[in-house]
Amino acid sequence: MTTRLDDPIWEQIRAEAAEDAEREPALAGFLNTVVLGRPTLEDSLSFLLASKLENPVLSALTLREMLNSVFCNNEAVQDAIRADLEAVVTRDPASRGYSSPLLYFKGFHAIQAHRAAHDYWVRDRKPLALYLQSRISEVFAVDIHPGxxxxxxxxxxxxxxxxxxxxxxxxxxxxxxxxxxxxxxxxxxxxxxxxxxxxxxxxxxxxxxxxxxxxxxxxxxxxxxxxxxxxxxxxxxxxxxxxxxxxxxxxxxxxxxxxxxxxxxxxxxxxxxxx
CATH class of the missing domain: 2.160.10.10 (Hexapeptide repeat proteins)
Structure with a gap:
């Protein structure tokens, strides 16, 4: 597992989430569960995506383990996640900082879920990659072939x-x-x-x-x-x-x-x- 000791984007996300939790108590439980109670950006993202992609076939716990195996061990994917967040923040005027795309923007979610599916595709776990593609399409209305x-x-x-x-x-x-x-x-x-x-x-x-x-x-x-x-x-x-x-x-x-x-x-x- 690769853990970033210095991660300014994650620190900014945590600061934004803490401020939002204080301003909007109805969301405090959600923000604590998804962001403030998580040690890393990768863990937060895998938790969030798993909760959205779960179904009777694959539980949220199983999906979290599958996503974390990619997000926490692939430095190229980690760099891409942060570059994608930066892209949203600098190009989309609707973004209220780094926490908005992480928590709410399905375009960002679909791209990151695809990164996991692609990782399984290139590792020749194609049935799993195709299953993930199907769920990503159903949930986010974004259909990206894992290849x-x-x-x-x-x-x-x-x-x-x-x-x-x-x-x-x-x-x-x-x-x-x-x-x-x-x-x-x-x-x-x-x-x-x-x-x-x-x-x-x-x-x-x-x-x-x-x-x-x-x-x-x-x-x-x-x-x-x-x-x-x-x-x-x-x-x-x-x-x-x-x-x-x-x-x-x-x-x-x-x-x-x-x-x-x-x-x-x-x-x-x-x-x-x-x-």
């Missing part, structure tokens, strides 16, 4: 109806909103899902389909259908999606700006990039 590879620093804002296929790859510092699909194009087997570069932002309802590459720092407009590769640092939108501008920032995921740049500036910049 999908997710980086760190991720924000799934709202997250309802997100679908990510088996061979999808999502690199670090990625943001997307609800009803996004990273899927296949039909019955094609093998490597059939999108590869998403660092810093990409995908708007609500977009569908990215097939074994295509969305380059670093690209932005996909809400409701778009993307069927071809997207170059780095280009904004695409429409059905089918086509280049419409360039992002104002190098890493759109960090800014969460849904607007397109001025039309004249878009055309000038696109011509410059083609030259």
């Amino acid at each position: 999908a590879r997710l980086g760190k620093g991720l924000l799934f804002d709202h997250a309802t109806s997100v679908v990510i296929g088996e061979t999808a790859v999502v690199e670090d510092n990625f943001s997307m909103l609800h009803e996004v699909t990273l899927g296949g194009t039909g019955k094609v087997g093998g490597d059939r899902h999108p590869k998403i570069g660092k810093g990409v932002m995908i708007g609500a309802g977009a569908k990215v389909l097939g074994n295509i590459r969305v380059g670093e720092g690209a932005k996909i407009g809400a409701g778009s259908v993307v069927l071809r590769d997207v170059p780095p640092h280009v904004t695409v939108a429409g059905v089918p999606a086509r280049p419409v501008s360039v992002p104002q920032y190098a890493m759109p995921a960090l800014e969460m700006d849904q607007q397109f740049s001025d039309e004249d500036d878009e055309e000038d910049e696109l011509e410059r990039r083609r030259a």
Whole structure:
């Protein structure tokens, strides 16, 4: 088991929970059970997820042990958990500090539960991984195949109806909103899902389909259908999606700006990039 001796994010979560427990006595028992009575962030997270994912097949106690075996022994997962919390706090104005996503944001919950399922998948415990995928989908309305590879620093804002296929790859510092699909194009087997570069932002309802590459720092407009590769640092939108501008920032995921740049500036910049 890996225990972090210096964990400022966990200390901040505990401070926020203590303040909330004092201000809202009705939640004091919940906050003491989930946060203030837990020794580490990993233990808190495993307790919370197990309570949400339990059912007659797997009890909360069994699920806690399964989740803790990943969260408490995999340093890469521990780093990812904290990077994901940081992503929510810095990108989502609805977040009231670090405790809010830990306790209440199902996009964060779904990502962390997937990290456990993926760990079992790569350790060739595939039936268990698929069972976890099924429960995660039922509880959080987020369907991520356990084979999908997710980086760190991720924000799934709202997250309802997100679908990510088996061979999808999502690199670090990625943001997307609800009803996004990273899927296949039909019955094609093998490597059939999108590869998403660092810093990409995908708007609500977009569908990215097939074994295509969305380059670093690209932005996909809400409701778009993307069927071809997207170059780095280009904004695409429409059905089918086509280049419409360039992002104002190098890493759109960090800014969460849904607007397109001025039309004249878009055309000038696109011509410059083609030259």
